Amino acid sequence: MPSRRTIARRLEGVADFREPSADLEQYLTPPEVAAHICHFASLQGDLAGDTVVDLGTGTGMLAIGAGLCDGDRVVGIDTDPDALALARRNEQSVLTGHSVDGVSNEESMVRTPLEWVRGDVTRPPLSVTDATVLSNPPFGAQRGNRHADRDFLETTRSIAATSYTIHNEGSQEFVESYADDAGGSVTHAFRATFSLDNRLEFHTDESRTLEAEVFRIEWDSGDRQ
Numbered sequence: 637m638p639s640r641r642t643i644a645r646r647l648e649g650v651a652d653f654r655e656p657s658a659d660l661e662q663y664l665t666p667p668e669v670a671a672h673i674c675h676f677a678s679l680q681g682d683l684a685g686d687t688v689v690d691l692g693t694g695t696g697m698l699a700i701g702a703g704l705c706d707g708d709r710v711v712g713i714d715t716d717p718d719a720l721a722l723a724r725r726n727e728q729s730v731l732t733g734h735s736v737d738g739v740s741n742e743e744s745m746v747r748t749p750l751e752w753v754r755g756d757v758t759r760p761p762l763s764v765t766d767a768t769v770l771s772n773p774p775f776g777a778q779r780g781n782r783h784a785d786r787d788f789l790e791t792t793r794s795i796a797a798t799s800y801t802i803h804n805e806g807s808q809e810f811v812e813s814y815a816d817d818a819g820g821s822v823t824h825a826f827r828a829t830f831s832l833d834n835r836l837e838f839h840t841d842e843s844r845t846l847e848a849e850v851f852r853i854e855w856d857s858g859d860r861q
């Protein structure tokens with residue numbers, strides 16, 4: 637597996653949404669954050685040999701990161717066909733990108749063929765079990781989109797053995813109690829800083845920094861519905 641730094645540099649080649657939808661809370665997961673999650677997940681043994689599912693894949697950032705980290709089967713799901721077309725283009729451009737840090741493209745390219753699936757995450761079109769889910773879900777910040785993070789967690793627990801999900805600051809109690817009620821447990825948590833530009837209607841400042849929290853959860857298969 638390439639180093640975390642090399643993965644982050646590769647992921648810098650992932651193009652951002654051209655016309656992000658505020659309703660769908662479309663913004664790019666920063667390359668360093670995606671690299672941190674994918675590299676860590678790979679070290680934990682959560683990528684190789686498992687189906688990796690990126691719920692709300694958007695630009696494909698986390699799915700492509702998993703592909704760079706030796707995920708065997710990686711599926712990105714999003715409800716927006718334009719996002720999926722962008723994710724496909726990003727897969728191609730990261731695949732054919734130039735050498736980074738002296739690591740040849742051959743060594744650091746996405747080896748895994750990625751699958752892109754259109755679907756509503758709250759009604760998952762996949763019959764997958766024991767997956768590793770990677771997800772930067774909508775935080776539920778928009779009217780009509782409230783509790784989106786809970787809906788994404790609900791789907792996550794129905795298909796995952798292990799998950800890495802990104803939440804807004806102050807979510808630890810909610811995530812831990814959700815996992816606990818659903819027969820899961822949070823094994824790791826860390827903070828991540830997002831720098832967002834002001835292209836979405838719900839952002840009021842020029843740009844803003846968002847403190848986010850990432851949780852690794854192990855789900856008990858006996859509690860799945």
Ligand SMILES: C[S@@+](CC[C@H](N)C(=O)[O-])C[C@H]1O[C@@H](n2cnc3c(N)ncnc32)[C@H](O)[C@@H]1O
Pocket residue numbers: 660661662663664665666691692693694695696697698713714715716719755756757758771772773774784
């Ligand atoms: C915060 S963005 C994820 C960004 C992504 N990780 C990236 O770096 O591009 C949330 C994504 O969830 C998608 N989304 C929102 N609601 C959805 C739903 N019900 N089903 C599937 N995808 C959804 C949006 O289209 C958006 O791409």
